[in-house]
Amino acid sequence: MLKRLRNDFQLSIITLMGFFGALGITPYAIYRLLHGNYLVGTADTVIVISTLSAVFYAWRTGDTVKPGIYLACIFSVGSTLIAINLGVNGLFWIYPLILFNFFMVSPGKAIAATLMVLLSLVGHALWVPGSVFESQYQMVSFLVTNMMAGVLTFIFAYRTRHQREQLQGLAIRDPLTGARNRRAMDDELKIAVSSKRRHGRSYSVLAMDLDHFKQINDQYGHPAGDQVLVSFVALIKAGSRKEDRLFRVGGEEFLLLLPDTSLSGLEAAAAHLQKLVRELLRSPGGTVSVSIGGAILRTDEPWPNLLQRADQCLYQAKSAGRDCTIIDRSEEGSPVASLPTAGPATTL
Numbered sequence: 001m002l003k004r005l006r007n008d009f010q011l012s013i014i015t016l017m018g019f020f021g022a023l024g025i026t027p028y029a030i031y032r033l034l035h036g037n038y039l040v041g042t043a044d045t046v047i048v049i050s051t052l053s054a055v056f057y058a059w060r061t062g063d064t065v066k067p068g069i070y071l072a073c074i075f076s077v078g079s080t081l082i083a084i085n086l087g088v089n090g091l092f093w094i095y096p097l098i099l100f101n102f103f104m105v106s107p108g109k110a111i112a113a114t115l116m117v118l119l120s121l122v123g124h125a126l127w128v129p130g131s132v133f134e135s136q137y138q139m140v141s142f143l144v145t146n147m148m149a150g151v152l153t154f155i156f157a158y159r160t161r162h163q164r165e166q167l168q169g170l171a172i173r174d175p176l177t178g179a180r181n182r183r184a185m186d187d188e189l190k191i192a193v194s195s196k197r198r199h200g201r202s203y204s205v206l207a208m209d210l211d212h213f214k215q216i217n218d219q220y221g222h223p224a225g226d227q228v229l230v231s232f233v234a235l236i237k238a239g240s241r242k243e244d245r246l247f248r249v250g251g252e253e254f255l256l257l258l259p260d261t262s263l264s265g266l267e268a269a270a271a272h273l274q275k276l277v278r279e280l281l282r283s284p285g286g287t288v289s290v291s292i293g294g295a296i297l298r299t300d301e302p303w304p305n306l307l308q309r310a311d312q313c314l315y316q317a318k319s320a321g322r323d324c325t326i327i328d329r330s331e332e333g334s335p336v337a338s339l340p341t342a343g344p345a346t347t348l
């Protein structure tokens with residue numbers, strides 16, 4: 001639990017805000033309900049319950065985007081209603097609301113929510129004079145200070161978000177090719193195993209290794225080899241589906257993770273990518289080819305096993321003369337064969 005809080009910034013913010021939001025608003029809800037202010041008391045109660053539900057949902061599903069939007073909406077509408085109902089005393093809630101929204105949703109959405117809240121308050125004040133603000137001067141001061149708070153928070157949130165995304169990118173991507181790195185692969189494969197177990201979603205992998213890559217380095221230099229790797233990644237990304245994930249496992253070894261792909265789909269994807277590489281990937285010395293080994297994730301199979309099966313097939317593809325694909329077709333439950341022989345496999 002602590003590890004999740006440490007690693008998932010958005011989840012920790014939702015939990016923190018949810019916890020303090022519920023803790024801070026509950027006494028107000030009780031006080032107002034006890035003193036007969038049922039409208040505001042009910043609004044407070046709805047906010048508390050919604051907050052706790054959103055935190056629960058975020059923890060259960062790991063999805064922090066929907067709860068963030070939901071909380072920002074609920075808190076914006078709730079605070080606006082409270083400010084309209086309580087007048088000046090309720091206006092103080094708008095300041096923390098602005099900060100809250102910038103933590104919950106993207107800076108663009110947060111600034112839009114801030115504008116909606118301010119427009120609603122000013123609109124209501126103009127419609128029913130004296131209902132929200134005590135004077136025009138107070139209304140203008142409130143608007144100016146809120147706009148300043150909103151713009152400054154926008155700049156801060158935009159910068160930190162940008163830097164966070166850059167850091168996350170650096171942590172999970174290979175700097176040369178931009179493909180995801182081994183650490184990201186381990187994480188994604190763990191998620192695939194649990195998603196297969198919990199939701200029955202199918203996953204396949206293609207282990208890919210460029211053929212005779214050492215010769216390119218030896219004959220034309222390391223920069224030429226680097227360029228081939230960069231072009232290879234661009235080709236595979238262009239030739240695979242958006243939801244497929246490409247990882248650089250080692251020097252010229254890559255792994256493609258394909259969700260929702262059957263055996264025939266995996267064969268078709270491998271054949272398509274292999275053809276693409278054969279026809280379009282070039283080194284200074286001419287065409288470059290790739291050998292591929294494929295496997296489909298079994299129920300409750302540890303992910304290193306899946307990689308081992310795909311690697312065995314890749315090894316067979318290399319032994320079979322390279323520039324070909326071998327897919328592991330062995331049945332669920334059959335043991336993983338040790339190198340160099342794999343289970344029944346097809347050469348494409």
Ligand SMILES: Nc1nc2c(ncn2[C@@H]2O[C@H](COP(=O)(O)OP(=O)(O)OP(=O)(O)O)[C@@H](O)[C@H]2O)c(=O)[nH]1
Binds near residue numbers: 210217322
């Ligand atoms: N240019 C470049 N070369 C790399 C990089 N990482 C690893 N290599 C080289 O990749 C080569 C891999 O060679 P081998 O493992 O013998 O593979 P191969 O020559 O492709 O032979 P087969 O896989 O059997 O077809 C080595 O020469 C490594 O130095 C890199 O980031 N850039």
